[in-house]
Amino acid sequence: MELVPRVLGGDRRALARLISFIEDDGPAARAALAALYPHTGRAHIVGVTGAPGTGKSTLVNELAKALRAQSRSVGIVAVDPTSPFTGGALLGDRVRMRDLAGDPGIFIRSMATRGSLGGLAQTTGDVVKVLDAAGFEVVLVETVGVGQAEVDVARTAHTTVVVEAPGLGDEVQALKAGLLEIADVLVVNKADRPGAGQTARALxxxxxxxxxxxxxxxxxxxxxxxxxxxxxxxxxxLGAVADHRAYLRESGLWDRREQERVRVDLVRMLERELVGRLVERVGEDALEGWVEQIVARKVDVYTAVQTILKADPAGERAMSS
Ligand SMILES: Nc1nc2c(ncn2[C@@H]2O[C@H](COP(=O)(O)OP(=O)(O)O)[C@@H](O)[C@H]2O)c(=O)[nH]1
Ligand SMILES: [Mg+2]
Structure with missing residues (x-):
């Protein structure tokens, strides 16, 4: 695909087009990703996650500005699955990020969910790879820390920044358990508000x-x-993020995290391919037939799966090996 050399050469319009292709998930996008892959592995991927309204987008904007002040190039991927429902959230992000626009050392992409959240994790991972290959030194990935898919996105970062804010109530407390586990840097934002010290002590x-x-x-x-x-x-x-990167390098954890990332990526891709192929071979009508039988309690889902796989020896072989 002619887009690949242009992306590698720093062409921003080619980069935006390629990302659109990836969102549409066509075979051309996969070919491009394959061609770009050898050029990946240089960026520091930093996830920024936390509950809605904690100030992630504002912080990402400021981090990007500070990185630019150090002459480091920055890619930003903002993932906000809530935006199609609340409306305008992404637009607000774009407006706020306008003071970064026009700078060739920065590239911002907002992504809303089109398909499943699992699909979003995959697409986000692919977009991050493209930004990495395109030569951005730091890639900031903003995700709303509300579900497993978002946690999965955060897990593919080298360094995860978890953002909290005072006065958001019990809802936030409930989020903490899961998010704290993946936090490498904890930020209590809105320190101008009462209760910030208390939130920090609780953390x-x-x-x-x-x-x-x-x-x-x-x-x-x-x-x-x-x-x-x-x-x-x-x-x-930024200092803590840089310290964490140095720590990962010195301790050998960088390589382990790379392995974890690649393993997740590989298994996810295999699942998608296998299920896709199997569903294609079995056929939508046949699947619908199984659904009806399971609903009618004529068969259970466990037996159905085994039977479907037996009727499709290739699928069976692939699934059981
Ligand atoms: N008081 C105060 N408000 C902030 C701060 N940071 C962000 N906000 C506001 O909090 C709201 C949500 O910010 P946003 O960055 O969109 O949060 P996100 O949903 O986590 O991305 C916006 O109205 C921001 O202006 C802060 O440090 N102090
Ligand atoms: Mg946001």
Whole structure:
């Protein structure tokens, strides 16, 4: 595909077009991804996640500006599956990020869900690869930390920044358990609001109780306070992100995380391919027939799966090997 050399050469319009192809998930996009793959592996992929409204987009904007001030190129992928329902959230992000537009050292892409969340995780991963291949030194991935798919997206980052804010109530407390486990850097944003110190102390206690963090290494996530609105504390967050990168390199965890990322990617791709092929061979009508039989309690889903796989020896072989 002629887009590939242009993307590698720094052509921004080619980059935007290629990402659109990837979102449409055609065979051409896969060929391009295959061609780009040898050029990946250089970017520091930084996930920024947390509950809606904590200030992730504002923080990402400030982080990007601070990185640009250090002359480092930045790709941003903002994933917000809630936006089609709430309307306008992504638009708001775009407006806010306008002060970064026109700078060739930065590329911003907002992505809304089209298909399943699982599909979104895949697409996001592919877009990150393209930005990596295109030479962006840091790729910031903003995700809303509300579900497993978002956590999966965060898991594919080298460094995960979890954003909290005071005064968001119980809903946020409930999110903490899952998100704290994947946090490499903790940010209490909206430090200009009352309760920020208390939120930070609560996080401190929770960290002490539940060490740590993917069960690997002895990195303790620093807890940093920011006011993303005016940039206060943003340099410190960048510093912590850089420290974490150095830690990953020195401890050998960088390579382990790469392996984890590739394994997740490989298994996800195999699942998609196998299920796709199998459904194609079995046929939608036959599947519908199985659904009706299962609904009618004439057969159970477990037996149905075994029977379908037996009737399709290629699928059976692939699934059981
Ligand atoms: N008071 C205060 N408000 C903030 C701060 N950072 C972001 N906000 C506001 O919080 C709201 C949500 O911010 P946004 O970045 O869209 O949050 P996101 O949903 O996590 O991406 C916006 O109205 C921001 O202006 C901050 O540090 N202090
Ligand atoms: Mg946002």
């Amino acid at each position: 401190e206690v929770t960290l002490d109780l539940g060490r740590n963090n993917r069960g690997e290494g002895d990195w303790r996530p620093p807890i940093l306070k920011t006011v993303a609105l005016d940039g206060t504390g943003v340099e410190e967050v």
